Amino acid sequence: MLRWVFLDMGIRGGVNPAAAGAVDVLVHAGGSSCANIFQYGNVVSGVENFHRFGGTIVGIMKGFLGLSGAILIQVYDTLCEGDPTAYILILAITPTLTSLLLMPLVKIYGTTTVDDKKHLNGFSSSALVVAAYLMVVIILDNVFTLPSWTRIITFMFLLLLLASPFGIAAKAHKDSERPSIETSPLMDDSEPMPTKYGEYHQIPGEPDRFKEVASSSNENLSNDHLEDGIDMNLSRAMLTVNFWLLFVAMICGMGSGLATINNISQIGQSLGYSTIERSSLVALWSIWNFLGRFGAGFLSDIMLHKGWARPLFMVITLATLTFGHLIVASGFPGNLYIGSVMVGICYGSQWSLMPTITSEIFGVRHMGTIFNTIAIASPIGSYIFSVRIIGYIYDKMATGEDNSCYGTLLTLMGDNINGKQYKVVQV
Structure with missing residues (x-):
């Protein structure tokens, strides 16, 4: 969001578009690096603290990240409409202050309680409510012209919904301070129970069998530990087939998903969708992205506890993603509504599964x-x-005096160019 506001502000201010584009790339690179640093601490700490529900906690965090685009649009429309400079200032100050204030809380606590699932379900419910509310606001905003006072009211209610996870966290902290098991004086003063066969006495000169058994057991455990791939570093992980399978799968899943959002407006215009419909498709992408991120993590945890491997869920989402591309390429009336939902959900799911x-x-x-x-x-x-x-397909099929194919219904052997490009993408 910051990139496009900055680029638009630079071009409107008379800055050379090429120079503005170069600065845009620099801003995007710096912003992406900072975002990855924040994600690293949050995701790793979350998986360590909720190791039994890793998919759920990653899905919640990645889901809110997916919603951030829709939330920032509401911030701009309510507080900074027509003033991109103030919006950039807000984006520069708010994340920095938030990180400085909350970073002492992001750490590995090393405790697990039986109520973890209950509290995570509370966070999940809160995230779903925020997503549903944003979806309603986005649809109303694209269909009707909301007055400024309505925007302020809806934005204030959005802030209340975003603050609801703090109440869940406070309740969880309060519950964790309650002693779950009361100690008994008999347990404190209890003597060690005698062994069944008496105490073992080592014969002088006999090798220490306990140490040999312990060392051999530790060696076997260490070998098994390494063979299972636990706690591999990057160099060792890159020598495995699993690493490159994940890498190729992410190229196909994430790359084709980004290709969809980059061209959804052009495809909609060539298929005769109105401006409001195209704007709604683009705006609602954040919601489908959230549902994929959150839903994949939550459902994969359920499947994992029932004995289903998590990579199987990735296979299912990638297959569904291919089917979504086929729907977009088909060109039947209303195909973008169905296709964008399927592609958005499956694209978002990769960010929580991976x-x-x-x-x-x-x-x-x-x-x-x-x-x-x-x-x-x-x-x-x-x-x-x-x-x-x-x-390449756009450049090859471009027609007209300006060599542009934006919004035109180009045909190649009876197929719409956008349909042709999606047939290539889904393969």
């Missing part, structure tokens, strides 16, 4: 380094699909 699967395969110690390395597949996939494939 970190959780990474922690389960390679361990938690170097999880941040490994999953951020795998996340490089997202810009690589976006470049391959959006630039090398879709961009």
Whole structure:
């Protein structure tokens, strides 16, 4: 969001578009790096603190990250409409202050209670309520012209909903301070129970069998530990097939998903969708992205506890993503409504499944380094699909005096160009 506001402000202010674009790339690179640093601490700490429900906690955090775009749009429309400079100032100050104030709370606590699932369900319910509220506000805002006082009221209510997780956290902290097991004086003064066969006395000169057994057991456990891939570092992880399978899967899933959002407005215009319909499709992408991030983490935890492997859920979402691309490419009336929902949900699901699967395969110690390395597949996939494939087709099929194909219904052997590009993407 900051990138586009900054770019628009620079061009309106008379700055050369090429220079504004170069600064935009620099801002985006710096912002992405800072965001990855924040995500690293949050995701790793969350998985460590809620190791039995890693998918759920990652889904909640990634889900709110997916909602951030829709939330920031509400901030701009309510507080800074027509004043991008003030909006940039808010975006520069607020995240910094928030991080400085809350970073002492982000740590590994090393305690697990039976109420973890109950509190996580509370966070999940809060996130779903926020997403539903934003969806209603976005639809109303695109269909009707809301007056300023209505925007202020809806924004204040949104702030209350966003503050609700603090109440859940306070209640969880209060519950954790209650002693769950009361100690008995008999337990404190109890003597060690005698062994069944008496005490073992070592014969002088006999080798210490206990030490040999312990050392051999530790060696076997260590070998099993390494063979299972637990706590691998990045260099060792990159030598495994699992790492590159995840990397290629993310190129296909994330790259094609980004290609969709980059071209959804052009596809809608070529298929005859109105301006309001296209704006709604783009605005609601954050909601579908959230549902994918949150839902994949939550449902994969349920499936995992029932004996289903989490990578199987990734296979299902990637297959559904392919089906969504086919729907977008079909061109039947209303196809973008169905296709954008399916692609958005399946695209978002990769962002919660990938970190959780990474922690389960390679361990938690170097999880941040490994999953951020795998996340490089997202810009690589976006470049391959959006630039090398879709961009090539646009350039090849461009017609008219300005060599532009934006919003035009181009045909190639009876197929719409957007349909053709999506047939390429889904393969």
